[in-house]
Amino acid sequence: MSYHQGDDRMSMLSVNTTMTNQFPDSQRCYSSNGSTCENVNPEMMQMNITQAAEQAIRLWFNTPDPMQRLHMAKTIRTWIRQDKFAQVDQANMPNCVQQILNIIYDGLKPQPVQLPISYYAQLWYNLLDILRRFTFLPIISPYIHQVVQMFCPRENGPQDFRELICNLISLNWQKDPHMKHCANQVFQIFNCIIMGVKNEKLRTEFAQHLKFEKLVGTLSEYFNPQVHPGMINPAIFIIFRFIISKDTRLKDYFIWNNNPHDQPPPPTGLIIKLNAVMIGSYRLIAGQNPETLPQNPELAHLIQVIIRTFDLLGLLLHDSDAIDGFVRSDGVGAITTVVQYPNNDLIRAGCKLLLQVSDAKALAKTPLENILPFLLRLIEIHPDDEVIYSGTGFLSNVVAHKQHVKDIAIRSNAIFLLHTIISKYPRLDELTDAPKRNRVCEIICNCLRTLNNFLMMWIPTPNGETKTAGPNEKQQVCKFIEIDILKKLMSCLSCEGMDTPGLLELRSTILRSFILLLRTPFVPKDGVLNVIDENRKENLIGHICAAYSWVFRQPNNTRTQSTKQQLVERTISLLLVLMEQCGAEKEVAQYSYSIDCPLNLLNGNQVKPTFIHNVLVVCDKILEHCPTRADIWTIDRPMLEGLTNHRNSDIAKAANSLLSRFPENDLLAGIFSNREYF
Numbered sequence: 001m002s003y004h005q006g007d008d009r010m011s012m013l014s015v016n017t018t019m020t021n022q023f024p025d026s027q028r029c030y031s032s033n034g035s036t037c038e039n040v041n042p043e044m045m046q047m048n049i050t051q052a053a054e055q056a057i058r059l060w061f062n063t064p065d066p067m068q069r070l071h072m073a074k075t076i077r078t079w080i081r082q083d084k085f086a087q088v089d090q091a092n093m094p095n096c097v098q099q100i101l102n103i104i105y106d107g108l109k110p111q112p113v114q115l116p117i118s119y120y121a122q123l124w125y126n127l128l129d130i131l132r133r134f135t136f137l138p139i140i141s142p143y144i145h146q147v148v149q150m151f152c153p154r155e156n157g158p159q160d161f162r163e164l165i166c167n168l169i170s171l172n173w174q175k176d177p178h179m180k181h182c183a184n185q186v187f188q189i190f191n192c193i194i195m196g197v198k199n200e201k202l203r204t205e206f207a208q209h210l211k212f213e214k215l216v217g218t219l220s221e222y223f224n225p226q227v228h229p230g231m232i233n234p235a236i237f238i239i240f241r242f243i244i245s246k247d248t249r250l251k252d253y254f255i256w257n258n259n260p261h262d263q264p265p266p267p268t269g270l271i272i273k274l275n276a277v278m279i280g281s282y283r284l285i286a287g288q289n290p291e292t293l294p295q296n297p298e299l300a301h302l303i304q305v306i307i308r309t310f311d312l313l314g315l316l317l318h319d320s321d322a323i324d325g326f327v328r329s330d331g332v333g334a335i336t337t338v339v340q341y342p343n344n345d346l347i348r349a350g351c352k353l354l355l356q357v358s359d360a361k362a363l364a365k366t367p368l369e370n371i372l373p374f375l376l377r378l379i380e381i382h383p384d385d386e387v388i389y390s391g392t393g394f395l396s397n398v399v400a401h402k403q404h405v406k407d408i409a410i411r412s413n414a415i416f417l418l419h420t421i422i423s424k425y426p427r428l429d430e431l432t433d434a435p436k437r438n439r440v441c442e443i444i445c446n447c448l449r450t451l452n453n454f455l456m457m458w459i460p461t462p463n464g465e466t467k468t469a470g471p472n473e474k475q476q477v478c479k480f481i482e483i484d485i486l487k488k489l490m491s492c493l494s495c496e497g498m499d500t501p502g503l504l505e506l507r508s509t510i511l512r513s514f515i516l517l518l519r520t521p522f523v524p525k526d527g528v529l530n531v532i533d534e535n536r537k538e539n540l541i542g543h544i545c546a547a548y549s550w551v552f553r554q555p556n557n558t559r560t561q562s563t564k565q566q567l568v569e570r571t572i573s574l575l576l577v578l579m580e581q582c583g584a585e586k587e588v589a590q591y592s593y594s595i596d597c598p599l600n601l602l603n604g605n606q607v608k609p610t611f612i613h614n615v616l617v618v619c620d621k622i623l624e625h626c627p628t629r630a631d632i633w634t635i636d637r638p639m640l641e642g643l644t645n646h647r648n649s650d651i652a653k654a655a656n657s658l659l660s661r662f663p664e665n666d667l668l669a670g671i672f673s674n675r676e677y678f
Helices: 042-046 049-061 064-080 093-107 117-136 138-149 161-168 171-175 179-196 200-210 213-223 235-244 249-258 272-283 290-295 297-316 320-330 331-338 344-356 361-365 370-380 386-397 403-411 416-422 434-455 470-483 484-494 505-518 542-553 559-584 584-596 599-603 607-627 627-643 651-658
Strands: none
Touching: 049 064, 049 093, 064 093, 064 117, 093 117, 093 138, 117 138, 117 179, 138 179, 138 200, 138 470, 161 179, 161 213, 171 179, 171 213, 179 200, 179 213, 179 235, 200 235, 213 235, 213 272, 235 249, 235 297, 249 297, 249 320, 249 370, 272 297, 272 320, 272 331, 290 297, 297 331, 297 344, 320 331, 320 361, 331 344, 344 370, 344 386, 361 403, 370 386, 370 403, 370 416, 386 403, 386 416, 386 434, 386 470, 403 416, 403 434, 403 559, 416 470, 416 484, 434 470, 434 505, 470 484, 470 505, 484 542, 505 542, 505 559, 542 559, 542 584, 559 584, 559 599, 559 607, 584 607, 599 607, 599 627, 607 627, 607 651
């Protein structure tokens, strides 16, 4: 087979581009002597599909003339319509589909006759378009497994269908003005099958068929540094995601190429190549006006390539080694460079990837002096909730256990930014859209977790060590006990009538924030309990008790069990802090009538010693101010008597103190004492 390859270097079309009329001569074919042939065989068009397919298969394999084959391919292409196949009897449909697939397979094989590449481009384009239509026609969907089976290894070398397909998507063909259309057809076929097939078993089978060296190598060529990003079809990213999605070993191979995981990823690895694609694409769009996007297909294509790169990296970075390797390869710097381009979809995808890598140990050694201030500014000015969620999540994780990162963030006024973000959102009970409400829950939670990481610096440790806060730091932190934000956080603790998955985590985090704020030496405590919420007409203690009662009404499941336990423990801790730091013993005692006896929480083998002690102390202080409650709580006397012999001396002492407040005569002691928690 001889042909001439053109040198044109043209931009790839997007995955969903329709290729139907790309060839100017697609409505005619040429015989050996140059005369034209009719595009459609009238006799075959008058037959039903079943009869036509049977005749076509006979004619195809008995017709050596390549021009007649092109003629037939164009004719068959006109059949592949929903209305045509609706006429086929269901019993005949599998055979009808298979006959046409056999023609496609045979037609993609090289022919012995030497013909120009323009001929093959037309023949293969028409055959591939038939296959493409098969992948999305609803009436063909029950038989899509027959298409998938074409990719099954047949052990016949170059004649294997997969091998033929690989030839068509070779990077070399992208430079040929004729063949590049065939390559785009193949990418559309892959895309339609991957996105359209829902049967998990069939998806697994198809993914397994695609895991062979030539396909992987052919696709990887597109990510080489010398390849213009405009030549990368977005479907390539979809194919890679599909074949690695559930294959850890393949992910590791693409990242490390069998190199040690404790070293930076090799230049031949996919992380380095994708970083180069990301930066290379950004350089091409950096100077372009984003407002021209609707009229600028090249710009739209490059933005799509960047977004797909982010998505593929997100799947590829499947464990801590991979994430650290990405960070060591300046992946975070690359992302923050690219998200400077003002496109919402691009920024959203980039920030999502930043959140995914924010737990990396390698970030402790990553220069963030310029990166972090930029991200804080992006979070501050960007209106998209997804960007704010990812950005605040990144900040929350990156400052944890990394003192120098905390210092950079605080110098960049991060605490003030956290206050600004929480303040700008309405109360949760004012948000009627459930997804929006849940996302706001998560954003506030991210902000408070970040604040908690900062507050830990200024709280004295058991050995008395602490970090001194400057005037600016004190001013920023103290804004979190101002009236408006206190009311907002209190409403988050107590609002009812909403099914919000993030609410449990948020309430637990709010309790933790109040505990740390009240333990921070420079935070004034005097006015905290004077703030009254307009809805419940209660101060912070009332809202804490509301959250405490609410958690016991939530369904039990393994996913939320630990968070529920954490919320209860923090409730008791915060009540104790309020008693000790704010002199609120009497108020807490009065509110205790609205909640179940905390002693009920101590029945179980997994209760932490600190929690046991806190419950005993809180109950002791409650009885000091409301002694009549002991008449009801006395049923827990047997448990308390057991705790007086606890090996932890603080618990034994607290149990004895509480037991001393119980009445002497207790006829009901021990009754109903065997309770379950959760």
